[in-house]
Amino acid sequence: MATTFGRETQVQFVDLAAEYLSAKEEIDAAVQRVLADADLVLGRDVALFEQEFASYCGVEQAIGVDSGLSALELILRAYGIGPGDEVITAANTFIATALAISSVGATPVLVDVDPVTYDMDPAAALAAISPRTSAVVPVHLYGVPAEMDAIKDIARRHGLLVIEDACQAHGALYRGERAGSLGDAAAFSFYPAKNLGACGDGGMVVTNDQTVAERVRMARNYGQKEKYYHQIQGYNKRLDSVQAALLRVKLRRLDESNSARRGHARLYSELLHSADCALPVAPEHTEPVWHLYVIRAHDRDALRTWLSNEGICTGIHYPIPIHLQEAYRNLGYRKGDFPVTEANADHILSLPMYPKLTSELIERVSASCRDFCRVDQSLAEPSSV
Numbered sequence: 001m002a003t004t005f006g007r008e009t010q011v012q013f014v015d016l017a018a019e020y021l022s023a024k025e026e027i028d029a030a031v032q033r034v035l036a037d038a039d040l041v042l043g044r045d046v047a048l049f050e051q052e053f054a055s056y057c058g059v060e061q062a063i064g065v066d067s068g069l070s071a072l073e074l075i076l077r078a079y080g081i082g083p084g085d086e087v088i089t090a091a092n093t094f095i096a097t098a099l100a101i102s103s104v105g106a107t108p109v110l111v112d113v114d115p116v117t118y119d120m121d122p123a124a125a126l127a128a129i130s131p132r133t134s135a136v137v138p139v140h141l142y143g144v145p146a147e148m149d150a151i152k153d154i155a156r157r158h159g160l161l162v163i164e165d166a167c168q169a170h171g172a173l174y175r176g177e178r179a180g181s182l183g184d185a186a187a188f189s190f191y192p193a194k195n196l197g198a199c200g201d202g203g204m205v206v207t208n209d210q211t212v213a214e215r216v217r218m219a220r221n222y223g224q225k226e227k228y229y230h231q232i233q234g235y236n237k238r239l240d241s242v243q244a245a246l247l248r249v250k251l252r253r254l255d256e257s258n259s260a261r262r263g264h265a266r267l268y269s270e271l272l273h274s275a276d277c278a279l280p281v282a283p284e285h286t287e288p289v290w291h292l293y294v295i296r297a298h299d300r301d302a303l304r305t306w307l308s309n310e311g312i313c314t315g316i317h318y319p320i321p322i323h324l325q326e327a328y329r330n331l332g333y334r335k336g337d338f339p340v341t342e343a344n345a346d347h348i349l350s351l352p353m354y355p356k357l358t359s360e361l362i363e364r365v366s367a368s369c370r371d372f373c374r375v376d377q378s379l380a381e382p383s384s385v
């Protein structure tokens with residue numbers, strides 16, 4: 001018997017090729033121009049992209065770097081955060097947020113997330129402040145802005161820096177202001193699958209702080225302002241021109257692709273309304289960009305297998321919380337320390353989400369989720385059948 005789906009009818013989790021093809025001519029021309037000019041590292045396109053991205057975010061300074069992790073790390077270094085400092089961040093985030101903090105020698109202090117928005121719980125952040133705390137790093141997880149008013153208020157009262165991890169939130173709005181313009185400085189990633197993605201690694205630091213901008217600018221480029229005059233011991237963490245040229249093309253389409261994601265999220269939420277799972281919620285004063293559309297299901301693993309058998313690819317962001325990772329055993333956390341984060345790790349499921357996703361595919365994914373819930377329920381309540 002033939003399988004119920006062929007390879008061509010698989011529902012991908014993301015479709016980067018479709019995104020490329022939709023802007024192929026412009027992207028190819030931009031990349032070829034860089035190659036023909038041989039203006040390859042920190043060239044004209046990097047400078048232009050920095051200006052365009054700063055203006056998009058509503059900030060004065062943008063500094064292109066080689067990844068989101070580097071962006072976070074260079075911000076922390078520029079503020080002089082290091083050994084002896086504690087930096088508070090959310091327990092449910094990509095490992096890079098914590099790695100940036102530990103890479104400068106500071107201690108990541110994790111706090112639990114809000115059960116509804118999955119973002120940092122401001123009350124938990126407040127409770128985690130110690131005399132050593134120097135900064136708080138809210139993460140706009142899945143493209144939903146963190147509760148910045150409360151976090152900034154806490155930071156102001158305790159003299160802490162606010163550094164946004166905006167790596168999943170290009171273009172998201174909080175009370176009408178862009179992610180990246182909400183704290184003292186912010187980090188973006190241009191990893192290919194992000195809302196604004198390069199054809200390799202890339203990242204950006206944005207800030208209104210001229211001093212910090214200048215330090216990051218030097219640090220990313222061997223600690224020099226002028227070639228061969230090294231003022232600080234720097235790094236090679238530069239953005240290259242091919243990435244910048246491609247990102248300039250994609251930045252012009254970012255609002256459009258984010259609005260497509262919003263439409264997809266709305267449709268998922270309508271169609272999954274009757275399914276027995278928790279749907280993602282964004283606070284009313286935010287305009288999220290749905291980097292991921294994450295639901296919560298009782299029997300997540302069974303649902304994931306069910307969808308997989310129907311040719312639907314899904315993800316889990318993230319299956320093992322940072323405090324339970326081998327790499328961070330030294331922090332001394334234990335299972336049970338962050339109940340919301342731990343429950344999420346067992347129940348969350350990211351459904352296919354990308355700008356070129358179609359209504360037809362969303363309907364197929366949603367119908368499949370509803371079917372699963374019906375079967376799952378009838379298994380759970382055998383007396384009712």
Ligand SMILES: *Cc1c(COP(=O)(O)O)cnc(C)c1O
Pocket residue numbers: 066067068069070093094096097139165167168188189190191201202203
């Ligand atoms: C992707 C990501 C990063 C790291 O970005 P890279 O470019 O992969 O280094 C950091 N934080 C969050 C929340 C991310 O999603």
